[in-house]
Amino acid sequence: MSKMSIFKTIANIDRRYYYAGVFLLTIILLLFPLGLPLLISPEVHTAYETVDSLEPGDLVIINFCLSASGYAQLQGACNSMIDHVFQKEGVQVIFTMTADQAPIMLEEIIANNGQLMEGYSDYPYYEINGKQYLEDYVNMGYFPGIDKWIAFLSSDFREAIGDSDWYGEDVSAWFDSNDITHAEDVDLVISFDSDDGAGDFMRFFYLEYDTPVIQSMIGVMVANSKVQYNAGNYAAIVPSIRGAAEYQFLAGYPGFALTQMDAFSVVQFFLILLMVLGNIGYYGYTKNQRGTS
Amino acid sequence: MADLYTWGILLLSTITTFGLYMILSGVDSPWFAFAEHAFVGTAIGLSVVLSTDYLLRTVFPKILADPIGNWPTIISVILGFMMILRVNKSTVQYARLPITIATAAGIAISVRATIFSGIINQIRATILPLMGLETWWDLVINLTVVLSVIFVFTYYFYTTELKGPLKQANMIGRWILYLAFGVLFAQTYMGRLGLLLGRLQLFVTPYWPNFAVTIIVVVIMVITTYLLHKRYPELLEKLTPE
Numbered sequence: 283m284s285k286m287s288i289f290k291t292i293a294n295i296d297r298r299y300y301y302a303g304v305f306l307l308t309i310i311l312l313l314f315p316l317g318l319p320l321l322i323s324p325e326v327h328t329a330y331e332t333v334d335s336l337e338p339g340d341l342v343i344i345n346f347c348l349s350a351s352g353y354a355q356l357q358g359a360c361n362s363m364i365d366h367v368f369q370k371e372g373v374q375v376i377f378t379m380t381a382d383q384a385p386i387m388l389e390e391i392i393a394n395n396g397q398l399m400e401g402y403s404d405y406p407y408y409e410i411n412g413k414q415y416l417e418d419y420v421n422m423g424y425f426p427g428i429d430k431w432i433a434f435l436s437s438d439f440r441e442a443i444g445d446s447d448w449y450g451e452d453v454s455a456w457f458d459s460n461d462i463t464h465a466e467d468v469d470l471v472i473s474f475d476s477d478d479g480a481g482d483f484m485r486f487f488y489l490e491y492d493t494p495v496i497q498s499m500i501g502v503m504v505a506n507s508k509v510q511y512n513a514g515n516y517a518a519i520v521p522s523i524r525g526a527a528e529y530q531f532l533a534g535y536p537g538f539a540l541t542q543m544d545a546f547s548v549v550q551f552f553l554i555l556l557m558v559l560g561n562i563g564y565y566g567y568t569k570n571q572r573g574t575s
Numbered sequence: 576m577a578d579l580y581t582w583g584i585l586l587l588s589t590i591t592t593f594g595l596y597m598i599l600s601g602v603d604s605p606w607f608a609f610a611e612h613a614f615v616g617t618a619i620g621l622s623v624v625l626s627t628d629y630l631l632r633t634v635f636p637k638i639l640a641d642p643i644g645n646w647p648t649i650i651s652v653i654l655g656f657m658m659i660l661r662v663n664k665s666t667v668q669y670a671r672l673p674i675t676i677a678t679a680a681g682i683a684i685s686v687r688a689t690i691f692s693g694i695i696n697q698i699r700a701t702i703l704p705l706m707g708l709e710t711w712w713d714l715v716i717n718l719t720v721v722l723s724v725i726f727v728f729t730y731y732f733y734t735t736e737l738k739g740p741l742k743q744a745n746m747i748g749r750w751i752l753y754l755a756f757g758v759l760f761a762q763t764y765m766g767r768l769g770l771l772l773g774r775l776q777l778f779v780t781p782y783w784p785n786f787a788v789t790i791i792v793v794v795i796m797v798i799t800t801y802l803l804h805k806r807y808p809e810l811l812e813k814l815t816p817e
Contacts, residue, residue, distance in 0.1 A: 298599065298600060298601065301599045304768075304771070305596075305771075305775075308771060308772060308775055309775060309779055312772070312775055312776055312779045312780070313779055313786075350618075351770070352770075353773070354769070354770055354772070354773020354774050354776075354777075355766070355769040355770055355773050357773060382621060382622045382625045382626070383618070383621060385625075424625055424629065425629075426626060426629055429681055429684065429685055430677075430680060430681060430684065433684045433685070444633055446632065446633070450632065481692075482685075484692060485685060485688030485689065485692055486688065489688050489691050489692060490688075500766055500769070500770075501762055501763070501765045501766020501767070501768075501769045501770075502762065502763050502766040502767075503766075504762045504765070504766070505758060505759050505762045509697070510692070512700050513692070513696040513697045513699065513700035514696055514699075514700065515692050515696055522765065522766060522769045523769040523772060523773065524765070524769075538776050538780075541776075542772045542773070542776060545772055546765075546768065546769070546772060549768055550765070550768070553764065
């Protein structure tokens with residue numbers, strides 16, 4: 283085989299072989315993880331520290347701006363971060379959702395981390411790490427209009443959040459008994475995003491009241507979120523599966539994100555190898571073609 | 576032993592996930608057509624149901640309790656329903672009104688905050704100290720940020736002739752932009768890979784029933800697609816509408 287035909291072959295490998303390679307590598311590494319070392323990034327460390335420093339009486343909004351297509355990436359972060367928040371004694375939690383598919387995912391996360399309260403057989407009565415529904419947390423459900431609703435929540439908290447939870451139960455007494463009246467009462471916002479929910483919380487809560495905002499986002503949003511984090515707009519970020527794995531490691535949470543990191547790293551190297559091969563083939567082939575012409 | 580519901584979910588998720596990934600094979604597949612239409616249909620259906628539920632639970636009771644006091648909500652609901660007028664060509668212009676108001680309101684409420692989050696804080700983040708830093712690595716980071724900002728700025732000089740050091744800086748700025756776009760592409764790839772990982776995790780653990788069922792279902796999907804292509808192309812055409 284001539285030098286030129288080797289380059290031509292490399293440059294013209296059917297892309298379906300690449301896809302098959304990625305699929306196979308991913309499945310093999312998910313089945314047999316290697317246990318590669320994991321470096322904890324400062325932004326995830328800050329996220330962990332921020333949650334860990336919550337004190338009794340603090341109020342946390344956990345917002346789901348998450349669609350089904352991004353759930354697979356954020357499931358690990360949702361599980362480990364919510365579990366961590368619910369470990370903190372005396373912390374009150376309000377769940378909100380700014381994406382219409384989010385209620386289904388939140389219920390799955392709650393069921394995954396908790397168990398049904400005694401005497402109850404269905405949602406929302408779940409106990410998570412000893413915290414009970416309507417005692418320590420409420421699920422206010424889905425609110426349409428992301429940015430407009432968050433702006434409304436910032437200016438008139440009780441009116442925007444309403445009196446009924448996602449299940450139609452009147453929860454105004456819970457807000458009254460915990461003296462939650464204004465947006466300033468919120469001590470931390472955590473948003474799991476496949477759309478920019480945290481961005482709006484940052485604009486209307488952090489910039490208005492200095493409320494720290496942590497964003498856990500899908501991979502395609504990481505670059506923009508990192509810029510916001512570097513500018514100090516977000517208190518911390520937990521990026522995609524990578525961030526989830528780091529958080530699970532810090533929190534000692536037994537989740538899938540850690541095992542997924544091996545496949546993640548190896549497949550990335552595989553892609554780099556393909557890019558190098560493709561470029562060698564392309565440049566070798568075009569250079570030889572120029573030479574012969 | 577998994578119950579009927581779990582089996583149903585497992586089968587449906589395997590068929591839809593691998594059906595959608597069949598697009599990578601470059602051949603028409605009825606499984607892809609099914610998954611594509613089912614996804615769009617259920618997503619829109621869910622959205623309609625939840626939005627209607629929201630109106631029935633929160634907006635309408637509020638209006639009925641105090642119609643005069645809640646006149647802005649009534650106007651909002653009317654504007655919302657006006658969006659439906661898009662379905663008819665003769666009334667499409669009326670649907671532009673609520674869209675205009677919603678867009679304008681969105682910009683109006685966010686513009687003040689965006690000045691701080693998108694401009695002032697971003698500029699502040701690039702003005703970094705180069706002296707009195709704790710470690711040499713901090714100096715490397717800060718110097719990289721400062722120099723990158725300056726070089727990229729020079730790339731956007733359009734009104735002056737580029738020569739001498741300005742031309743060199745412009746070229747470096749262009750390479751920094753290449754790097755930045757490369758990072759963006761890599762992040763996008765990582766995001767997609769993350770989605771693949773998340774999905775596949777569901778299918779490989781536990782071995783039984785998930786992994787075994789996935790293998791069986793995928794083999795059936797591949798064989799049926801192959802048979803349709805080779806033996807029944809007319810039926811394939813019917814099953815894969817554009």
